[in-house]
Amino acid sequence: MRQLPAVNRFLDDPRIATFEGIVGREHVKRSIAQTLEDARRAPVNGGYSFEALSASIIDRLQAGAFESLVSVINATGILLHTNLGRAPLAAAALAAIDRIGASYSNVEYDLERGERGSRYGRAVSLLTSLTGAQSALVVNNCAAAVLLVLDTFAKGRDVIVARSQLIEIGGGFRLPDVLERSGARLVEIGATNKVYIEDYERALSAHTALLMRAHPSNYAITGFTHEPEPEELAELGRRTGVPVLEDLGSGAFCDLAQYGLAHERTVQEAIAGGIDLVTFSGDKLLGGPQAGIIAGSAPLIARMRANPLLRALRVDKLTLAALTETLRIWAAPERRNEIPLYAMLSVTIEALRARASAYVKAIGGAEICETTSYAGGGSLPQSALPSIGIALQPPGGATVAAAALRKNDRPVIARIEDGRLILDLRTIAPAEDRVAVAALKAL
Numbered sequence: 044m045r046q047l048p049a050v051n052r053f054l055d056d057p058r059i060a061t062f063e064g065i066v067g068r069e070h071v072k073r074s075i076a077q078t079l080e081d082a083r084r085a086p087v088n089g090g091y092s093f094e095a096l097s098a099s100i101i102d103r104l105q106a107g108a109f110e111s112l113v114s115v116i117n118a119t120g121i122l123l124h125t126n127l128g129r130a131p132l133a134a135a136a137l138a139a140i141d142r143i144g145a146s147y148s149n150v151e152y153d154l155e156r157g158e159r160g161s162r163y164g165r166a167v168s169l170l171t172s173l174t175g176a177q178s179a180l181v182v183n184n185c186a187a188a189v190l191l192v193l194d195t196f197a198k199g200r201d202v203i204v205a206r207s208q209l210i211e212i213g214g215g216f217r218l219p220d221v222l223e224r225s226g227a228r229l230v231e232i233g234a235t236n237k238v239y240i241e242d243y244e245r246a247l248s249a250h251t252a253l254l255m256r257a258h259p260s261n262y263a264i265t266g267f268t269h270e271p272e273p274e275e276l277a278e279l280g281r282r283t284g285v286p287v288l289e290d291l292g293s294g295a296f297c298d299l300a301q302y303g304l305a306h307e308r309t310v311q312e313a314i315a316g317g318i319d320l321v322t323f324s325g326d327k328l329l330g331g332p333q334a335g336i337i338a339g340s341a342p343l344i345a346r347m348r349a350n351p352l353l354r355a356l357r358v359d360k361l362t363l364a365a366l367t368e369t370l371r372i373w374a375a376p377e378r379r380n381e382i383p384l385y386a387m388l389s390v391t392i393e394a395l396r397a398r399a400s401a402y403v404k405a406i407g408g409a410e411i412c413e414t415t416s417y418a419g420g421g422s423l424p425q426s427a428l429p430s431i432g433i434a435l436q437p438p439g440g441a442t443v444a445a446a447a448l449r450k451n452d453r454p455v456i457a458r459i460e461d462g463r464l465i466l467d468l469r470t471i472a473p474a475e476d477r478v479a480v481a482a483l484k485a486l
C-alpha cells in the first residue's frame with residue numbers, strides 16, 4: 044500500500060482552499076482527514092491518485108457547505124423568494140443586529156426606571172406612527188400573528204370567511220387548517236367567485252367571533268367576480284360589534300404603483316378603512332426580518348398581550364433590532380432605497396442594460412435578453428416587472444449548467460426558460476456582479 048499524500052498537499056490545492064472561506068479551515072482539515080481515513084480503510088488497487096482523492100474531498104466539502112446556511116446569488120428575478128430567505132436586510136438593520144447581538148441590551152429593561160421594561164415598546168411606537176393604528180404587536184411571523192388573533196378571540200366560536208379567500212400559501216400555511224388548529228369554527232360563505240356583504244350579514248350569529256378577510260396572496264380569481272369593499276365589511280363589523288380581521292400577508296407600506304407594479308392595498312389603507320386588526324409579515328414588502336405584525340385597535344391588542352400563547356410566539360432581540368431599524372427607514376421616505384427590496388424595485392431598465400452589456404463583454408456566448416421579474420413571496424401574484432437578463436445556451440444543456448452554478452462557491456440560482464439559462468439582473472446586487480460573472484466564465 045503506497046503512502047497517502049499529506050494533508051498539507053490538499054490544503055494547498057486552491058480548489059480545496061477556497062472552502063476555508065465558506066466552512067472554515069478546521070472543517071476543511073477534518074474533511075481531508077476523513078477522506079484519507081476512508082481511503083485507508085478501503086484501499087484501492089494500484090495506490091491512491093491525488094486527483095481522485097481531491098475530487099472526493101471537494102465532493103465532501105460541497106455536501107458540507109450545503110448543510111450550513113450559505114449566502115447565494117438570486118438570479119431568478121423573484122424579489123421575495125421564500126426559499127431564498129425573502130427580503131435581504133438593509134445595512135442599518137444588519138448593523139443593529141451586530142450591535143445588539145454582540146453585547147447585552149435593554150431588550151426588556153427600562154433604562155429610565157432601572158427595572159423590567161417592555162420588549163415591544165420601540166417597535167410598537169414606530170408601527171403605530173407609521174400605520175395610524177392605535178396599537179401593535181410583533182410575533183414570530185404572519186402565521187403566528189393569525190394564530191394569536193384566532194386563539195385570543197375565536198376559540199370555540201365562529202369565524203366568517205369568504206370561500207374565495209380560503210388561501211393556502213407555501214410552507215403549510217393553510218387558512219382552514221390554521222382555523223381548525225386554533226379551535227375556531229370556520230363559517231365559509233359565498234361562491235368560489237362571488238361573495239356579497241349580505242352573505243356575511245346572514246352568517247352572523249351569537250357565536251360569531253370575527254369577520255375575516257384574507258389576501259389571496261398567490262392566486263387571482265378573474266372574470267365574473269364580486270367581493271364587498273373592505274370598508275363595507277368594516278362597517279358591518281362596527282354595526283354588529285364583531286371585530287374584523289384582515290390578513291394582508293405582504294403588508295405594503297407604500298403605493299407600489301410608483302414602482303410600476305399593481306397597486307397593493309397598504310396597511311395604512313386597511314387601518315384607515317376601519318379594519319380592527321391587520322396581520323402582515325416583516326420580511327415581505329416591508330423588507331425587514333422574519334416577523335409577524337398585528338396592528339389595530341388598542342383594546343383588542345391588549346387582550347392578545349395578555350394571552351399566554353404570546354410568550355411562545357415572541358421574537359428575539361436580533362429580530363426586534365433589525366425590525367426597528369427597518370421601520371426607522373420607513374419613517375424617512377428619502378431613505379427608502381436603503382431597503383434592498385426597494386433599491387431592486389427602483390433600478391431602471393437602462394441601468395440593468397448597462398450591467399448586462401458588461402456581463403456579455405466578459406463572457407463569451409452570452410446575450411442580453413428581456414425578461415420579467417416578480418415580487419413573489421405571496422404578494423402581487425399577477426404583477427410582473429419588465430427586467431433585463433443574461434441568456435446562455437450552454438452546450439451541455441441548461442439543466443446541467445444550472446446545477447453547476449448552484450455548486451459555485453457562492454451558489455448562483457438561475458432560471459431555465461425554453462432550454463436557455465436566464466439570469467435576471469434585477470435581483471443580483473451590483474456588488475455581486477463580479478462573482479456572478481466569474482461563475483458564468485467558469486461555466
Ligand SMILES: *Cc1c(COP(=O)(O)O)cnc(C)c1O
Nearest residue numbers: 184185186258260292293324421
Ligand atoms: C405570507 C402570508 C402569510 C404567512 O406569512 P409568514 O410570515 O410566512 O408566516 C399569511 N397570510 C398571507 C395572506 C400571506 O400572504
